[in-house]
Amino acid sequence: MSRAKRVIICGGGAIGVAIAYFLSRRGAAPVVIERHEVAGSASGKSGGFLAFDWCRGNPLDRLARRSFTVHAELADTLGNPWGFRRLETYGGYAVEGSDARGPGERPWLSEAVTITGRLGSRQTTALVEPRAFTQGLMAAAEQHGAELRHGTVTDLVRDKSGAARGVALEDGEIVEGDAVVIAMGPWSILATRWLPLPAVYGYKGHSLIFQTGEALPAEALFLEYQESSGEVLTPELFPRADGTTWVCAVSSTEPMPVDPARVLPDEGAHARLEAMCRAISPVLAAAPITARQACFRPVTDDGLPLIGAVPGVSGAYVATGHSVWGMLNAPATGEAMAELILDGAAGHVDLAPFAPGRLRALDPARLRQA
Numbered sequence: 001m002s003r004a005k006r007v008i009i010c011g012g013g014a015i016g017v018a019i020a021y022f023l024s025r026r027g028a029a030p031v032v033i034e035r036h037e038v039a040g041s042a043s044g045k046s047g048g049f050l051a052f053d054w055c056r057g058n059p060l061d062r063l064a065r066r067s068f069t070v071h072a073e074l075a076d077t078l079g080n081p082w083g084f085r086r087l088e089t090y091g092g093y094a095v096e097g098s099d100a101r102g103p104g105e106r107p108w109l110s111e112a113v114t115i116t117g118r119l120g121s122r123q124t125t126a127l128v129e130p131r132a133f134t135q136g137l138m139a140a141a142e143q144h145g146a147e148l149r150h151g152t153v154t155d156l157v158r159d160k161s162g163a164a165r166g167v168a169l170e171d172g173e174i175v176e177g178d179a180v181v182i183a184m185g186p187w188s189i190l191a192t193r194w195l196p197l198p199a200v201y202g203y204k205g206h207s208l209i210f211q212t213g214e215a216l217p218a219e220a221l222f223l224e225y226q227e228s229s230g231e232v233l234t235p236e237l238f239p240r241a242d243g244t245t246w247v248c249a250v251s252s253t254e255p256m257p258v259d260p261a262r263v264l265p266d267e268g269a270h271a272r273l274e275a276m277c278r279a280i281s282p283v284l285a286a287a288p289i290t291a292r293q294a295c296f297r298p299v300t301d302d303g304l305p306l307i308g309a310v311p312g313v314s315g316a317y318v319a320t321g322h323s324v325w326g327m328l329n330a331p332a333t334g335e336a337m338a339e340l341i342l343d344g345a346a347g348h349v350d351l352a353p354f355a356p357g358r359l360r361a362l363d364p365a366r367l368r369q370a
């Protein structure tokens with residue numbers, strides 16, 4: 001009997017963990033190496049909003065539809081400890097200072113908010129609590145034989161032919177494997193020092209979590225909010241199954257620290273977000289805030305993820321750059337990567353639009369200058 005294929009996965013975000021889960025279900029032996037903590041970055045701090053058909057007309061469409069379906073199946077199969085819930089989704093706008101203190105057309109919204117239409121139904125939009133999803137999927141992978149290691153990957157290890165055969169950690173340890181997957185989110189740019197990979201950038205977002213209990217219905221909201229300065233924010237409000245409500249707005253292009261544990265909010269960003277929340281909802285104005293968060297989402301030069309084999313280096317793979325849809329697309333990415341690594345090709349989705357070789361590899365000298 002041949003031994004199980006040992007796959008080293010660098011990064012314990014939703015993408016790395018989903019790959020580990022699907023590999024473990026196929027009898028492989030994945031090892032997730034995480035520098036900070038599983039779900040410690042965007043995969044624990046994001047909105048967790050999922051949409052079936054919001055990528056139509058875009059190369060992501062097939063991946064997104066498949067992933068939405070697999071999300072529902074995973075919640076069913078694994079007992080849903082991450083609060084997967086279907087909800088209605090609406091769009092609207094609000095203007096700061098437009099006498100916005102009384103109740104509006106929904107009791108939890110102020111008069112400042114005008115709802116303009118429905119963007120999604122319970123058939124097409126849903127929500128997960130992203131930290132519980134990512135950690136729950138890692139736990140399920142471990143039950144099927146996956147291993148989780150704490151460590152900072154600092155290099156790729158190759159055999160004489162140049163094929164990937166493991167990784168080196170900061171403490172000098174070598175972790176050997178038959179294949180290596182780079183899934184370090186925006187920190188995947190660090191792997192351009194070891195592999196011919198295109199650039200991945202981190203784009204920062206801020207969010208708040210409110211303890212709202214039963215006060216909000218299962219309705220997600222996408223708004224345009226004009227501040228009195230004239231600046232327009234595009235907040236998203238997601239009431240979760242666990243009685244909290246997640247709200248984000250205020251993006252920035254602040255540089256990303258090399259250590260994921262050192263991500264901090266921009267000065268004033270949360271105060272601005274809190275002022276906006278008070279203006280759009282009397283319930284949020286009164287609710288305790290349980291988390292003030294900042295995180296970086298991974299973005300590529302053409303806005304599409306990198307999912308596939310690294311050209312020219314046998315046994316090396318990458319899965320990152322999922323931008324605003326990383327929580328949605330984690331399951332189908334994990335499934336497709338497991339198929340690619342074990343069968344040689346993805347069965348459910350076409351990975352061609354996401355081929356890492358479509359973008360020019362970053363010259364590592366540019367990284368050293370940055």
Ligand SMILES: Cc1cc2nc3c(=O)[nH]c(=O)nc-3n(C[C@H](O)[C@H](O)[C@H](O)COP(=O)(O)OP(=O)(O)OC[C@H]3O[C@@H](n4cnc5c(N)ncnc54)[C@H](O)[C@@H]3O)c2cc1C
Nearest residue numbers: 011013015035043046047048049153185205325326327328
């Ligand atoms: C504010 C905000 C809201 C969002 N909302 C949504 C949403 O509603 N729906 C949706 O689908 N998507 C959303 N996203 C996008 C989604 O969160 C990301 O696309 C997704 O989390 C990316 O997952 P990842 O696993 O690629 O990266 P990450 O979550 O960043 O994970 C990468 C991991 O790699 C680890 N790492 C880094 N360097 C090393 C190293 N050298 N060695 C070992 N490990 C390392 C890090 O510690 C980290 O845990 C949002 C993003 C943001 C910022």
